[in-house]
Amino acid sequence: MPAHDSTRRQLITTAAALPFAAFAPDAWCSNDWPAIERAARGQTVYFNAWAGSERINAYLQWAGVEVDKRFGVKLSHVKISDTAEVVKRVRAEKQAGRVAQGSVDTVWINGENFLAMKRDGLLYGPFGEALPSYANVDTQGKPTTRIDFSVPVEGMEAPWGMAQLTFFADGKRVPQPPKSVAELVEFSRRNPGRFTYPKPPDFHGTTFLKQVLLETSSYRTHFYSPVVTEQFDRHTAALWKTLDALHPTLWREGKQFANSAAAQRQMMADGELLIAITFNPNEAANEIAARRLPESVVSWQHTAGTIGNTHFLAIPFNARSKEGAQVLINFLLSPLAQARKADIAFWGDPTVLAVDRLPAADKVLFSQSAMPGVVAKSAPALPEPHASWVDAIEREWTRRYGQ
């Protein structure tokens, strides 16, 4: 791969000179982007992306047409149901000695899948911060674009979209949505059997636990460094106390939990539950637009803030079309693509860009009229606790409530 080697060397010799360099001392800047674009022309990019939503699939179809027209890059959406499949596939390829010509060129990823791929040397890079479009990423206002579930990104993936824990319910049945954990406990006491959360270690369920943990603790600094075993009980006492109070009032008296956030959404739609949980603040609006939820559904976040994170795009170490993948990712990070992605009419996934820093012409792309189901008043995003807390909390949860 001569093209790859020369690019890499240039990346290392040219120091970062971007506005946010102070926050990104390890950011590489490629001054040979045109060469990457030239090499990308004619390449096919196998983009392995979760395909559980027709709207997302349709968005990727649009992106495919655009990158073909603009850069001569062919996009092939490899539809998957679980990103762990891709991790397994790339790892198997590495073990079988397939160091080039891999089957995956780009993967939609974050969290533990990213951690596994980064740790096991399955990723290509760093490339993310060298992309021209990266200059517009809001690394200051959205710190999770540089830290993925407490794992430093270090350019091994490029931020693509934002997520924040959000609740939604039918406004006719829940006229006064609970805007804090304390209110939620009270709500569930008054409506027994009508609230639950996805069973940890489901990603949404664990996030709910982290939300309760952060919200019930007045002092939070220790959650952002590794767990100290001796202090764990003291630091999490408020969490268990809250759950002990909440569980007897839950659906199935807290002896069973929803299988996933999607299952919980369906139960909410059918009337079995009153409140659903999501990580996409625009999910309810999307579902209303798709006629799967009534127009009376409203979304909200807890007033004091809810947990937020970012999802990313990465390139496996053995990708066949590394240049094509970078051109695609750079396009997906452009104001044009990000604005369309943020538009509820198409997808409704919040942008990673600093919209207020964009030139006026690009800024206009992001303006949008209100739609039923959107979060009326956004709350601040709370960063995820250090990764070591996830395991510790899940283990303790399973010990206390798991049997």
Add this chain to the structure above:
Amino acid sequence: MSALRRARRQAWLIPATIFCAPLAAALWFGISDSIDLTAWRQLLADTQLPAALRLSLQTGIASTLIAALLAVAIVTQAHGSPRWHRLTASVGGMLALPHVALAIGLALLLMPSGAIARAIAMFTGWMSPPDIATIQDPNGIALVLALVLKETPFLVWNAAAQLQREGQGDEIEKQLRIAATMGYSRRSGWMRIVWPQLLPRLALPLLAVWAYGVTVVDMALVLGPTHPPTLAVLAWRWLLDADEAMNRQGAAAALMLSLCVAIGACLAVAVRKLGRPALMSRWTRGDRPASPSHPWPWHAFMRAAYLAIVAMLLFISVAGVWTFPAWWPARWSAQAWLTALASAGTWSTTLGLALASATTGLVLAVAWLETTPASWDARAAPFVFAPMLVPGVLLVGGLYELALRTGSDGSLAGIWLAHSVYAAPYVLVALAPAYRGFDPRIELTARALGKPRPVMLWRVKWPMLRAPIAAAFAVGFAVSVAQYLSTQFVGAGRHASLTTEALTLASGGQRSLSATFALLQAALPALMFLAAHAVARPRSKA
């Protein structure tokens, strides 16, 4: 001449090798992962293991026993009556409904906000669904119910295949008539004469039902317990985890399930050996119990359940918002069908792969049956059953590694090979009874009349066996259509089939889409079973 004969005698090696070589390689790759001490220690230390394993065994045992009893009851009631031909046709249709589709449809009927609860709500005035676990119940009752609904037609269909053997049905009717002249009721005749002959020949399908009941994942995800789930579901989750240590723990759990299946099968054989004398003395003690005057119409129940499930799927596929306790959706949506139409390109891939792998399976099965004596089937059994007994994810891992090493990953050829490995055993199991039961005198007569073997096969044997051959082909076809993991892994996700499209969309939890694709997934095999049934009709005697 003797060299030719020797070559003929060795011919069985060809189908055996073509089938076993990739399978053995895949099994080796798959199982070598599960032989890891740390993984086993980790598995045994997992607090969910005892309860999860108990649930797996419990649902497996209950579903196998109930399905077997129901199949016996249905065949006993219907065989020899004018209903029989119609019944075998409807059973074929039931088989065509994929497992997941049945699970989703049944869930829509049973769940607390489902059709049955809404019917009850009309009388009780419930405004919210009852907070009762009617699906995903902690004891796995809903899962057992679904397995019984799915496996009973499979067993009936296999029994029918046995009875379809040339002359077999008439022979049984003759035996029953003799029993009747001796004063035995029809039911006693079946229980004491027919089933003791027939059941041992259903050992392989019964084993498949047992293995499926213990290792089922897709149905358990929809209907099974969640807290904890069955061990098969846990193993599946671990095997698909991003973390490699978890994968090995999953492989160990999968191997543990396979061992349980094998132990269970051995126990069943032992019980049969030990219990035989007692049974024999009961059958021959000479009493004449009467048939129950009003036997339960099990088959009618079953058909009603299937109709309700398909109707439910059709309804939900266009229901947007369906709030409890309303009977009618608040919003309708054709979105799901539009999405399905938009992915019409996957139809040809699905059809092509299914035709190719069913053909491969059929050719292999016929080649094996033609080149070996019946007694050899026992020797082939471990290989034939490996793809059914070894949990899917484990074998897929092996097949995928094989594809990687041969460079066939991401290609249609690789998927075709993988599907054939799954389809061939089912085709063989479906075809063997009728094929082995073919009257050798007919073959001898044809040969004595100077017909060379190929002519005999082409003009005499295969036409006479066209019904079981067509049915076996349909089974292989259905197996290929239902493949998810093998299509996705070996094909590197690049060749979307109806099933991969259905499952990737289902991961978004959109119920109307799941229902639509479940129906589409059922449509292809259903058409194939219908075709097989048409082929099976006796030719007009003009």
